[in-house]
Amino acid sequence: MCTGSGAESRGGVISSDDWISKADDDQQNPLLVQGVPNNAAAGSAAAAAAESAAAAAAMRSARGGQAKLFVDGLLRRFPINGQLATLPLQEVGEEVVSLGRIACPIILTTLLIHSRSIVSTLFLSHLGDVELAGGSLALGFYNITGVSIMKGLSAGMDPICGQAFGAKRWAVLSQTYQKMLCLLLLASTLLICLLWLNLEPIFLRFGQDPDIVKFAKVYIIYCIPELIGQAVLHPMRSFLRTQGLTTPPTIAAIIAAIFHAPINYLLVIQLNLGAKGVALSLAFSTMNMNIGLLIYVAMSSTSIKPWSGLTFVSMFQGWWPLLSLALPSVISVCLEWWWYEIMLFLCGLLADPKASVSATGILIQTTGLLYVFPFSLSCGLNTRVSHALGAGQPTRAQWTSVIGISLAFGYAILACVFTNFLGEAWGKLYTQDPDVVKLISIGLPIVGLCELGNAPQTAACGVLSGTARPKEGARINLFAFYLVGFPVAILLTFQLKMGYRGLWLGLFSAQVACVSMMLYTLLKTDWKHQAKRAEELTAAVGERDDLEDGLINDSNDER
Template sequence: MAIPLQGKAARQQREDGKGGGQVDAGGDDQPSAAAELRALWSMAAPITALNCVVYLRAMVSVLCLGRLGPLDLAGGALAIGLTNITGHSVLFGLASGLEPLCAQAFGSRNYDLLTLSLQRAMLLLLIAAVPIALLWLNVGPILVALGQDPTISASAAAYAAYALPDLAASTVLQPLRVYLRSQGITKPMAACSAIAVALHVPLNVLLVFGLGFGVRGVAAAQALTNTNMVLFLLAYIKWARACEDTWRGWARPAAVASGLAGLVSLAIPSCVGVCLEWWWYEVVTVLAGYLPNPAATVGAAGVLIQTTSLMYTVPMALAACVSTRVGNELGAGKPRRARMAAIVALGCALVIGVIHVAWTVAFSRQWVRLFTTEASVVRLASAAMPIIGLCELGNCPQTTGCGVLRGTARPAVGARINLLSFYLVGTPVAVYLAFGARAGFRGLWYGLLSAQAACVALVLAAVVWRTDWHVEALRAKKLAGLELATATTTEESKRLVAVNREPPEDV
């Protein structure tokens, strides 16, 4: 089983003459489910821990806002939702377009493309951050124009203004995570994030309460925490020399800009797919506000969205890692192993979905009471918890399947599936059940269930039944061999051309 290596291990791989588009011809030719399971979870476990750490960071911010009073809580919560919708989801989605390029370039050992792709992604995210920053600077007047309370809008505007450095940090952090994950460097990412989040608590105490910055301090602390994550990762890379075999140095600006269009063609559909799914939960929150007793329904929706965010940490990690595994194997010209990676990951996702169904049914009321003791909120949220569990039975395989699609450089397929499932199926069903059929609050989540059912069916059809892995391996060779002009020598260019022309033998 070809597992992504780093440092000396990667150097030894080159000396052994493996990888680089060549196909193992020995007994290792037959893919092993057990070996793939080990390879997948050796990457996914640290990424899951990283996602949980990031979730804890968000919880700390919300807890600090809650201690500032209802005004700052309302303004800060509004700003967090707005910045997530307009900024963080966009940058995360654009960075996801880097996944097939980095994974397939590493699998084919085209390290020039690997380095260039990272630099292009940083440039792309920096360009995207400019209009986002302008929007955040004008949050206050925009919210007032939309009918929001002026005092709450002012608090939200203060948060958004002090969150601007977070955009700069994300333009580096998001592509850097993809770059490292494509090489199997996942444990250091989790460790660096854990250290940064451990510092997040004293930063909040100092800025929010010690210096009296209030809601501005919450935003500044979050920006500093993401900046610390970047600095810790860069320090690890420098100290451990983790990427000395794959980093080719800073390229000329012309070389970086010349291939930006190719990255954009993958980044835009990736971004659309991510945003369509993330934004749907905000639509649910808005719809909940139109139901009877909106204070209780919006509060219950908030509890359920926090719950789904926590449950999402595992399938999100699984999707990111299977994207890397599939991309690595396709880049190395091994379609059978790429297919095995996809099947194993989808099997794991199904098991995780079953676990979520079990605990949401068994502990629904106890879980909701961890968030609130308000009787009306507990009643609504606990009644909908089993539906949320059933949604995860579809969400886990669907999220993982979208990771497979990214690994095969087909993010546009995932974007179309999300558009169809969430907005042409889920939204009409949710509106009809909640308001037309008078199912109320639970009707909104039955809408999500219908969306997830449609989503998982279409994703599985695209991944399992309609993927020609031999063709995907040929496409990966073409994609990973496009940047021949960046090779350091003529001999290296000739070698890459030769590799690019070889058909995959592992079929």
């Protein structure tokens, strides 16, 4: 029996009351005369309905036009609208392909290089809990005081070499490489090594566990040969990448990766060197890559020779333009990377320092894995934007930046979803310690949220580097990580008693602030002015050597 309301009855069985109501309504209906259709009234009503529909359509069209005018007026306030409004879809596809040709080999190369750290962490985890904690602390210190400085300084040569390549000034590339190689060798042998030799008193002063620090000191000292190798590798990779040559480093990385695990097994297990063997295996791997790349540039007819144009006088000229880019670049990179070392220090002050440090070391390795795609995309954007500006094509540079950052946002969403599905399974790949696994499962979802800011801001950094504006990046990173992220992390972790979760939420706040300021900076960019700056920069670094026009073939020009 149906006992529902009228509305419910119309959704199912119609009651007798509904029939009566319907009949009464029909008597009042002008379209019916004694139950028979009234054709004249129906025609008049149809005409009125048509007029009403036409008026409604006209109103909707007018509202749509007003909305379009409003959106167009809003977009005109941003510099991307003028050039991108008529960008053909085909050109978007071509630019994505061009970015992919540069970024995809870099993705594979970076994954292979990053896999070394994963293999090292796995070998350390099987040595014991203290060894894993000490090795994680040392690896973090190695990355943040060694690799970050190498990467940051070598980033200073990217805009110069990229814009010089776009302007077809080959001598500038080789002379810039030579200066950067000397700079990195000096930095690694004099400054960084001195810091590493004093690691133990520094860490103890900051309240770290003595057992962990003792093991970290042994590990970091045996990483010194690896540091020298990185000083040679970074400028060579930048030198080749700015020419669009990203496949040779990939091949060299594949060969090095094949031998990395066996070398670890030989040194750590067979020769029983323990953590010393883990550190030395990194040096052997980097040495293999350097040898492979040197053989390539010596035999290649495509690459510019890095030793060409070397003279006694050239080594003392053009240093200031390079240093003016290298120093802000290293500050920008270090400000971001050092945040992770600060997190490791703060973990040592939590209730369970060994578990916290171990979990953070593994999560930092995870963020490094997630960082591979945006970093590779950033390198591609750096190369494409600098080539376009060097060739006097500011519109093309602008297209490239917008397309690349859009790709980074898409990746960020995928990375966020991926990390939320990992759970405890990811931590169990590294260790069976339940405390460490639990902390990893707590941090992973926040790491995914961080990627929503990290991926697009990394891509935006590539654009800033391509426009030779590392100072902007340094200012943004200083504000985002140390004036926003650090206070938030301290507040959440220690004042609000959120513990381990609070540290990663502090990083999330820093990433949100960073990406917001990066995108604002790019929206305000005057691309025509950047093209003029590119011409001035390549002219200031070195004189053009016309004899070197034959050092590069036409296929490179097409790239």
